[in-house]
Amino acid sequence: MKRPTRPYGNAVPMSERTEGRKYKVENDTTLLEYLFSKCKGESRTTVKSYLSRGQILVNGRNVTAFDFGLHKGDSLVILDQATRFRKHSGEMDTRVRIVYEDEHLIVADKRHAVLTMSTGREGEVTAYSLLTGYVRRQAARAGRKTAPGEPRIFIVHRLDRDTSGLIIFAKDEQTQARLQDGWNENILERKYVAVVEGTPQEKSGTCTSWLNENPKSLKMTSSPVDNGGKKAVTHYNTISSAGGYSLVEFELETGRKNQIRIHASEMGCPVAGDKKYGARSNPLGRLALHAQSIAFRHPWTRKMMRFDTGIPRIFKSMFSE
Known part of the structure; x- marks a missing residue:
């Protein structure tokens, strides 16, 4: 191990x-x-x-x-x-692991059950708060003089609380703007892996629908035809199946809220542990969805950057021989 x-x-x-x-x-x-x-x-x-x-x-x-x-x-x-x-915690909390860092950005591997950013509850631990604390400790140790509330980090995109995996944070507003404004041109690949209930009818394919958020339930609804919602496109490939579950890779063409969870449910194979979208089981004690890889052009150097965490060991354990 x-x-x-x-x-x-x-x-x-x-x-x-x-x-x-x-x-x-x-x-x-x-x-x-x-x-x-x-x-x-x-x-x-x-x-x-x-x-x-x-x-x-x-x-x-x-x-x-x-x-x-x-x-x-x-x-x-x-x-x-x-x-x-x-009282004696040091460099970083293991709930967020830094995969890459330079003067402009941080790529981190977020654990499940950790919010990207606070919902407003006082004292809530989030990926944002953990990384903010980290960059401030680094500045203090380097002896850099900073204004109150500095240095800061900036949200580029989000992962659901119960989804683990790779996420990008900017270290300044200019980097944040470059990544967000040129998102479709800069982000070249976003792949997730999930344990889903059942087996997809087709081993691989593409799901397309239009998504809207219900303002009362905050649950996303999906339509197979354009109803004014946001178009969502997800490509998938089944890696393995065993014991009533499948290990499936999902690649995002668009990045809508709950997109993979909705499309998996529409395939008749909801993500394990996703009661919100129809899962009937929770074999891993968590939402079995992980942001495995991301590839993008660096907003300043234009260098191709690619990061891959691999498939979580706990996911693979359900399909080991």
């Missing part, structure tokens, strides 16, 4: 460690599976909260990613109190 290529957490100073339950990992597995096996008398919600509250240390470092790979011999601690650790 492969480790993340970047640091996955921050060491906790010895003087600040609190007492907790200590374990030695016996076999390769994922973090959440291991926690469930060791916390059998506790609810799944309680076990998951240990991750969200930062109470898990692996080899002395905080880990919040439920699908983090554990190896035989790793040491694991479930801290009794996470707050003593949280």
Whole structure:
């Protein structure tokens, strides 16, 4: 089981460690599976909260990613109190992993269950707030003098809260404008991967419809003919099928709200875990949709940039032989 290529957490100073339950990992597995096996008398919600509250240390470092790979011999601690650790969080929270960074932009890999930007609730942790904190810490460490509220980052596009994967943020308004204003010319590829219920009738194909948002339910509605809505085009290819589920790659030609989720549902194969659009099961405990790759022309250098996270291990586990 492969480790993340970047640091996955921050060491906790010895003087600040609190007492907790200590374990030695016996076999390769994922973090959440291991926690469930060791916390059998506790609810799944309680076990998951240990991750969200930062109470898990692996080899002395905080880990919040439920699908983090554990190896035989790793040491694991479930801290009794996470707050003593949280004061000492360092470079980045594992809920958002920086894949690429330069003076103009950041490409990040967002975990599921993390909003791109706040809905207005005070203290809400979002990809935006985590990355804002990161660039401000970097500026402070470099000794740069900045105005109050600076430096900032700027939203270029969004991912749904429960969708994981690649997302671009700009470091200045000019970069944001260049990316957004020339979106169709700059963004060359956006591919997602999903676990869907059932098997698509055709192994590959294209879905086209016109989408409108219901102002009361905030649910998107779809029409096969032009009804004044926004045209949405999605290409798909089935990678594998097993046990009543399929692993499907989706490529966006347009980028509308909930587009893939709607088109998957219209195919009779809703994304697993997507109760909103008709899913009847939730085998992974999350919306099984991940923004796997993105390719674009750099807004300043015009260099071709391409990033690919690969298919999430937890998705592939449903189709392993």
